[in-house]
Amino acid sequence: MFDVQTLLILIPVLPLAAALATAALGTRLLRGRSHVPVVTAIALSFVASILLVFQLQERIDERAAQPGSSRAAGVEEVVARWSWINVPDAMPHPVDGRAETPGWGNFNIEVSLRADPLTAVMLAMVTCISMLVAIYSIGYMRGDPGYWRFFAYVGLFVFSMTMLVSASNFLLLYVFWELVGLCSYLLIGFWYERPAAAAAGKKAFLVNRIGDVGFVLGIFLIWTTFGTLDFGGVFQSVGQHAGDWRVTAICLLLLLGACGKSAQFPLHVWLPDAMEGPTPVSALIHAATMVTAGVYMIARCTPLFAAAPDAQYAVALIGGITALLGAVIAITQTDLKRILAYSTISHLGYMFVALGTGTLLGITAGMFHLITHAFFKALLFLGAGSVMHAAGGVIDIRRLGGLRRRLPVTYWTFLAGCLSIVGVVPLAGFWSKDAILLSLHDRSGLFGGGLFEILYLTTLLGVVLIDFYMFRPLFLVFHGQEKIPPEAGDHLHESPGSMTAPLVVLAFGSVVVGAYFEWTHGFAHFLSFTPSFECLAQSGHAAIDTADKWRVATIGSVLTAIGIAAAAMLYLGSGKAVARLARAMNVFGLYSLSYGKFFFDPIYNVLVVWPLLSVARLAAWFDCMAIDSLVDRCGRIPKLAGAALRPAQNGLVQFYALAMVFGVLVLLGIMLM
Amino acid sequence: MTAADLRLLVPEIVLIAAAVTIYLGGAFSTARRAWSWIAAAALLLAAVALWSQNPSADGGSLGCDALARYVQWFALAAGALLVSLASRPLRFDGTPEYVGSLLLTVAGLMLVAAAEDIVLMFVALELISIPTYVLLYLGRDDAESQESAAKYFFLGVLASAILLYGFSFLYGATGSTAFSEIRAALDGTTILPPGFAVFARLAMVLVFAGLCFKVAAVPFHFYAPDVYQGTTHANAALLSVVPKAAGFVVMARILVAAIPGMEPYSWGVVLAVAVLTMTFGNVMALWQDDFRRLLAYSSIAQTGYILLALAVGLAARDAPGAWNGIVALWFYLATYAAATIGAFATMEYLGRAERRLDSVDDLAGLGRTRPAAAAVMAVCMFSLAGVPPLAGFWGKLLVFGGALSVDTSGTAGWWFTAAAVVGVLNAAVAAAYYLRIVAVMYFRIPLATPPARGGRGAWMSAVACALLVVGIGIYPGPLMRAGNFCDQQLPRVDAGAKHHSPPFGRQKNPPPPQSAPQFGMAATKKVSTPNAYHIRRTLVLSQTRVTTSCHIIFK
């Protein structure tokens, strides 16, 4: 029963059905229990995606067993059930003799799903994290009037995310790209009474929309260049368009779309504001799943990026800048969720850097980091959520302190998360960070490696910064003397079982997952069978000698240890050392710059929002006073002409007679000439 | 006075006899309503007589072609509507002479249509204008009415003098008073004595000027607003229909038929006057408060469109079949007359003997107080504005279609296209004041409920006009076909002599023109040589008519 096709369809359909059921029955029937359909549906999807992974693993084993064919063929299965739109030969054949893909110009969009290792991995990650977050939010959202609405939106979100990941043509990818944006808009603005939440939702949607404009332009260019929007068709014919400027333009535009969605450097301003939403939302959407959609898209389009090397440089560069930017800002933030948000931006930057290397090693490292990051970032967010839950909604780390003894489970899981994210040896974070460092080091050796040398160094600097901005909240919130904010009331105690269980599971995941994948080499091996990665395989990356691997690993660990020690020294002691460091930093104005989040929001306001609003008002005024009054004046011209002619009618018979005679004379003059 | 002539004149004779009896009877009993019924009976009788006339009778100075027949039916219809409109006297003393004069004007119009001779044409024209002077005076007995009568009289007399002077030169240039001979003399084939071409042109100008007064075209329109404002609704309706129709008949007879190829650009004058009239009428109407004054300017504007049709008739005279001005002229005249009489009839019906509805504001909120009357008025207004589902639209279609179909290869075509664009924009401006009346009726809060005691007759004619307008709007076929025959029948000179390049740079071989339909309507080709017998007969004939009319007036 569980062949790949039914699984592939089952995974997205289950959450959709659950979401629709909750929406329909939520208010009257389910009320208190409206989480049941969605959580069960997501759980079943998770099981299905695990089965899918196993099915694909079997196929890969068969393929590997066949002699000689190695990884060339790749494993994929496309399910196309339903044609959305079909306009045959909508575009004339290319004039300037460019190569023509089969089925050129058929604007045939089908709702087609694709199952290959990359999709399977993403599906597994998305459904697993969603399940855990759903369970967590049973406790977190209890008693909220919009309880059913929350779960309906979460169900809708999981449906869109799973469809996005398994879409098989660019248009479908874009459709669910926007639907995911809609779900984030709805979930950020979940508590719509709070104007800040509503504004944050709108801001998120608009910034995404700006990114989507780039994405759409990319799709249009793909359509005009390749004549088809299907992944298969495009990736096969990329070969013939190697040097074409269009492919580079496409990749840059897709990058712009990815930046919009994954909150990269120019368009990252919406993610910190998105923290207005409930914390499970932040954990699910703004840490693990939605923001990684950009990374997934770039991974999916590797053939395109392979054909446009300077686009890969751009990806790496954007990634590097964002990583550094996120890390520097996160250090000085005071709101725990904002810190985690900026750390997410920073880690996404690392993934972009990894993908930017353009080598199979780099891409698998990026995806590996995506998986591990999903686990420990979700863990950290849920931990922050349980702290907020316990402390009555206060999340400002300066007002919390010494909660170690009151929230033991949260503390230990949060600690596990921190250790993992920082990259202490056995934990997952270490392996993925190490893989990225290795791929950077390897790539810097190859052609054009200068940029990657710098990126390798900045990543190492990043490793140190991670220790600071992760352990700072840990020490301030959980260590030191106990500071309990008044909002917490007297009952500051550990969160209920339904919230702590997912924390424990995630903690276990972020500890074990890295090691498991590293030792069994399963992850890289599994991923390398994605058909679209074949172009990388051919580019012949030599095996990495173990000496380099150990050297990179040791450098990474040493730096991490130094960082943790410095953080402990600074933050466990009294505040004097921190104040002195802050003043030292402020000499170059770095501290105020970092605390002010590099003033991107005010800059964007001044550069984009305010000018547009004033142009709008000008246009409104122009429309009323200029065009409208011009039209009214044209309407009044006949009346003015009438006013000019009225005096002629003065009632005197002889004047009329004179006019008649004059008329006759004029007529005579004309006729006799 | 052959029997045929007499038989041709039976309808007119019936009307004039009725008028005489009414004048005489009026001395004894002043019951206007009774005399109106008699007048209606007379009109009915005349109609029957006209119907039973066999069309091919060959009258000396009385032509009986399709144009005559069309205008005679038009006259009878207009007469019937006006008689029923004026059936209830607005003055204390009943003044039955009013109805008599009305009948005379109708008879005059029928005669003008049938006249084939300058003399008879002049007499018929006077037979219209003189009773009109009387009607204007008899309408109301206050200062304004007398002022309007005076103005119309003096300017009318001046215009007829100018017209006559034109006739004299026409007679002088061609040497005969019969249109057929005039046509033969001026069709370019016979060589005129040296100076006479100037006289012919002079004649054409003076005749056109004289007729422009009757039709209220721009240089001669000054009387219209003041006279309309001063008289009753019935008189205003009469003035806006009968003299205008007469003017256009004479123009059609003389300008289009009698002076054919004399001037290649004779249409230039007519076009200029048309555009001026159109624009002047529409632009001035925007300011008016008084209803009749507004409709006066509207009728001036509508004259502009009809003159445009005439100009098209002049320029593209030989365009086969489809579009030429004469057809548009007759169709447009009929629809315009129906709508205008309808509007005046409604206003007449809404008023009362002593409190007449004058200003547009009196109509405020009519939609609520008198919905039926408001509907009729709205239909008339929309038809005048030319909004599609009604008759006015078809009129405009023919006029502007004709204007566009004038050959665009020569310069004529571009002038006509420009005139069409100006005409169309004028229609948009005209829609403003027609719409204003509708807006006042439906959007304003009613100030006072109009008494609506203008008599059932007025209401009957208003409803008849509205139905006519809507009927023609829905199915314009028959009226267009009638209009088309007038054009087919107009005796015209074969323009083969002059090469007319086809419009729109069209093919040299225009599609073969439809063969003239044989409805038993033999084209009257009448050749008569001036002889003593002919002269005596016209003398006797016209003599009787003039004396009777003078006699009546002197009662």
Place this chain on the structure above:
Amino acid sequence: MHPEIALLNDFLLVGAALFGVGLIGFVSRRNMIVMFLSVEIMLQGVSLSLAAWGRFHNDFGGQTLVLFIIAVAACEAAIALALILTLFHRRCSLDIAAWHFLREANQPPFRDVPLPEEPAERREPWPRLPPAGVRPETFGEKDKYRPRV
């Protein structure tokens, strides 16, 4: 030039002159009766030229038209005087300019421009009828029967 045409030209000129005089009279004189008379003059001018044309073409058409013109002029005279009578009763003045109340809404009313008073000495002693009731002094007996003319 052929004597006939010369004769025609003369008549036409006189006719045109009459027409012109009538026209100018109509436009300039303000007395209603005089205006009507000037129109009559115009009609006479037309009749004259019609007669001339009739003679030139040796055709009766022109004369028939003249006859009708005379008849119509008579009718119009009748109506004119009736009308002028009532107008006089209404405004007690024969001046056509008195009738200017039907005009465009915002036009200033017509105000007469007073003619400058004629200088006294230039006024001619026109023969004037003595006021009724005084017996006119009769001429001497001898003037009544003058032997020679």
Place this chain on the structure above:
Amino acid sequence: MDVLLLTTLFLPLAGALLLGGDRNWARWGALAIALAVLGIAVVLVARYPGGTAPFASTDWPWLDWTAAPIDVRFSVALDGLSLWLFALTALLMVVAVLVGWEAIKEQAPLYYRLLMALETGMLGVFVARDIILFYVFFEFTLIPLFFLIGIWGGRQRRWAAMKFFLFTLAGSVLTFLGLLAVVLWVYYHPAPEAASGRMTFSIAELTAALGDRPMDPTMQIWIFLALFAGFAVKAPLWPLHTWLPLAHVEAPTAGSVLLAGVLLKVGVYGFARFSLPMLPQAAATLMPWLLWISLAGVIYGALVALAQSDIKRLIAYSSVSHLGFCTLGIFAANRLSVAGGVLQMVNHGLATGGLFAVVGMLYERFHTREIADFGGLARRFPRLAFFTLVLTLSSIALPGLAGFAGEFPLLVGVFQRGWAGDAAPHALQLRAIAVLSLAGVVLGAWYMLWMYQRVFFGPERTGDKNRGSGIGDRGSGYEALDISNPKSQIPHQQISGSLSTNPDPRIPNPDPHTAGPYHFPKGEGTIRDLSPREICCLTPLVVMIFWIGLQPGFFLDRMRPTLDDLIAPVTRACETASDLPTADRIPNPESPNPEPPLQ
């Protein structure tokens, strides 16, 4: 089939003449007729066979003027282009009747009669196959709307009604001339073999005739401009759109639903039916200008909508922006963009019609349309919030809803026109237009979501002062603006109030004391969420939006054959134009009788 089509036309006309009695009779009668017409429309759509042949056609001689060859016929038929607009009209008619159910109190029978007359006019416009019949219906729709706006409108209704009628009439009379010129050109250029000499007015014959005997380019451009005047006013293209906000804001709810939903489409329909197929060379040469104007409409409409303080004005300006998209699609004249353009017309009808219905419902409850007066409605009116959310998202082209299904092919087509191989002679301009048109999408999202957020989200306003006499009540002192008495000159309005709150200074700022934000009355329950009537008024729209969003293929396949015929001449013209852009290019080689150069 053709009998069904005739009943859809004449049933509402009969209703217009006969609906009488009291308010209840009239409105139920009107609803029955509207539903009957909708039913028939559904049957016709179901039976529509696709292909280019006219479906359910009737052809009666209207003006069989035997003497002269003028041949005006009452010929009506459905084809790909008009099928969906026909169905949309029937659907929106039901919505319009339902929306005004409670609101219209005085003179209700006249109101419903006018609505029925309007329905006949609208349906007629889309099914007319004869030029004169098209123009008759094109003008006929003006009269009922004039009365609807004038009698039941808002505060400036008289001025709005007059301006609407005259502005549209001024444009359409020029179109009238253009159409006549086309007919006359074909009559005077008969095909050599056809000696019928019959002056045909049927659109199909004219298009065919002009297809193989095209006019010379200069004449085409003049006639194109004449047609452009009328249609550009009707489908508000940028400079000629100023009547739209005034007419929409002042029209009663049903009026603005129909005005926005259907009547704006007549102009674009006119372009697709007349301008493109009959005047291909003109369309090709003027293409950059037309695209620039449409683009200006898109961006300008969005910008002005951003600055509006009144919901209805905002939606009106959004209509300008959306119609700019439709014309962008139509003028780009390739297979995808025209299909997207026509589908976008239907979507706009559904979304904006729905939004106007929602604004009407809000107005019925709160008697105000100022965005500043609302806040936090979502909590007390969840159903209203849901319906408005779906409509808003459809109008900002969220995938999965109708807006996206129309807009995406449209933008692909426009992009393809600029960037793909067959770039017209002005490639650079077309490429710039293609990229800038996406700005409209972003701006659209901004002002719609900002409006939605200010009205439905944010803190719920609860307070004691229940403003009884809403500033919207009619009859409050606007006689001065009453155009119908000539004495009233438009008083020179001093620019009162800061622009931010009231962009149209000619409407003086509502009196600050009474105009404060609307406060829910202390007590509960006086203002309820959507009533069942209102729900079944909005549900069909939402259902259609989802259907088109999820299954656009169903709609596009039926349109494609007709649309292909419409744009074939233009694409040919583009190709020939692109290689020899100079004026004295060789005339169309394959036309049988080469056109003698104009003297």
